[in-house]
Amino acid sequence: MIILVAGAISRFTLRVLVRPLSLLRDGMTQVGQGKLEPVQVSPTGDEIEDLGNSFNQMIGALADSQEEVRQYQELLEARIKQRTEALEEAMQRATVASQAKSAFLANVSHELRTPMSGVLGMIDIVLDSRLTPEQRDQLETAQRCAHSLLALLNDILDVSKIEAGKMALESIPFDLRNLFEDCVKSHLPRARQKGIALAVEFDPLLPRQVVGDPLRMRQILANLLSNAVKFTDRGLVKAAIAGRVLAETGRVELHISVSDTGVGIPPEKLNAIFEKFTQADGSVTRRYGGTGLGLTITRMLAEMHSGKVWVESEIGKGSTFHVGLEYEVAPGGATAEAQSSAPGAAAAVTPVDDASQPGILVVEDNLVNQKVVTTLLRKKGYRVRVAAHGGEALEALGQEEFALVLMDIQMPVLDGLETTRLIRRDPKWKDVPVVAMTAHALHGDRERCLEAGMDGYISKPVQPAHLLSTIRSFLSSGARRDAAPQGAPEPRSAPIDEALAGQLLDNRPNLMKGMVNLFLDLAPERMQRLQSAARKNDAGAVIRQARELKSAAERIAAVGIARSAEEIEQDAGRADVEGIARQLASLEAEINRLVSHARPANSVAV
DSSP: OHHHHHHHHHHHHIIIIIHHHHHHHHHHHHHHTTOOOOOOOOOOOSHHHHHHHHHHHHHHHHHHHHHHHHHHHHHHHHHHHHHHHHHHHHHHHHHHHHHHHHHHHHHHHHHHHHHHHHHHHHHHHHHTSOOOHHHHHHHHHHHHHHHHHHHHHHHHHHHHHHHTTOOOOOOEEEEHHHHHHHHHHTTHHHHHHHTOEEEEEEOTTSOSEEEEOHHHHHHHHHHHHHHHHHTOSSSEEEEEEEEEEETTTTEEEEEEEEEEOSSOOOGGGTTGGGSTTOOSOHHHHHHHOOOSOHHHHHHHHHHHTTOEEEEEEETTTEEEEEEEEEEEEOSSOOOGGGSOOOSOOOOOOOOOOGGGOOEEEEEOOOHHHHHHHHHHHHHTTOEEEEESSHHHHHHHHHHSOOSEEEEOSSOSSSOHHHHHHHHHHSGGGTTSOEEEEESOOSTTHHHHHHHTTOSEEEESSOOHHHHHHHHHHHHHHHHHHHHGGGSOOOOOOOSSOHHHHHHHTTTOHHHHHHHHHHHHHHHHHHHHHHHHHHHTTOHHHHHHHHHHHHHHHHHTTOHHHHHHHHHHHHHHHTTOHHHHHHHHHHHHHHHHHHHHHHSOTTSOOO
16 A cells, blocks of 8 residues: 555656656756747646746747847848948048049149240240330239249149148258258348348257258248248247257257247137138238138148147237257268269250251140240241140141150140150151140159150240250250261260269168159159249249259269259359259259159159
């Protein structure tokens, strides 16, 4: 009986307790494996059944939550996909906008310089004729206004180049004191004209020689001085430079300040004046002129040097602009002026015989420019034919012989670059000099012209004396080439004195290559500034620009370029306008020789 009772109790326990617990355990195992399915619950009517029902409710809640999470995840993925597509579209639009901006700047440069070339060319032609004193004064006033417009265009292009990252800073030794004093002296005539004093203060403890970009430092100082003189009607403008040498780095920390006793700036406008096209108020523009780009360029150039610009001002008492820059101290301390230029005299340019009337083909689509150039050339006895585009130029070359081709770049039907390539493919025309005469003035334009096969580059607006001397230079070179077979030609020296370069740079070819590439990258802008100073007959600026170019050329042993720059400096000291124009053409030819030497057609331009 005891055995039977024990068996019955055991069976009852298995059915009532163990089996429901086993089912509950199996269900929990499935849930643990991620299967959110209801657990089979035995109707025992006790706490185990209640536990099973509660567990099923929890599974249902988890399943609902999981479904909500899945739906939210799908929604989030859809939104991420939409945002990614929108971002990609925005990036594409930004890329297209950047490309459009670059194309716009190139076209604006061309479209503005083209009429400016016509205006300045026509004024130069009229000024070369008989005029009454009143007429001459009026035309010279118009000429000054045109040059002011050209300077404004250069400022706009400077801002654009900096924003596009196309402006590179040079790293060369230069004389800090000479640069500072020369820049201040260039503003003396304007200060004297207004009856204000211009003072200079240079810290004698500063090193004379530093390593940096003298052109950009001069631009910073010139912008600040120009503003100070412009906005000061009485009193004083003072330019000061001080600083200290950092012993731990060997660099010099410069502090430049330009103070004036002018109109002053309201406190709420102190930050705004550094923004593009912004001045303190509308009356400033009406009274003093300008567009507010000078301080913007100054701020951008200072930031490129990892420096800063700030201003202190009080209404009615004047302003003080501060610039903080840092440069390396040049080793040795020898001034740039102390470097001796390479020996040798500049080659004389044989003038064109007017009676021979060599033919010149002018390829230009703008009617005003056609009239300006043809008038200038015919007055000097040249035979001129005009082609409105590249197709007409090729047709004209096939009909008659020309001693030289002046080629515009942007033209309908067939542009100047493609036309030049076609000219160079024909053996009959391979020796005809082709000179670019274009309003394109952005970084790399000169290199593209030379790579296409052109022999020279003249940027518009063209100075008549520069144009004529460039033509004489190429024609006289052509005459010498024609005469060469009759006798042994005199060998022409290489554009770089390799032995001297090895001494200057410790026989480090990679360093030499980098310095030459840097020189060529900056050469178009330097030439543009030199030509601009020559057009304005600013002898002081011509001397400074020529001196800087000569120093840069001497550092890479480019003896021909240094010699031409020195000739320009001497001609400017003698106020020899024709000599300056002649040597400008020679300088351009030497730079082009260096381009051909350092960057041949089968190499990649750096």
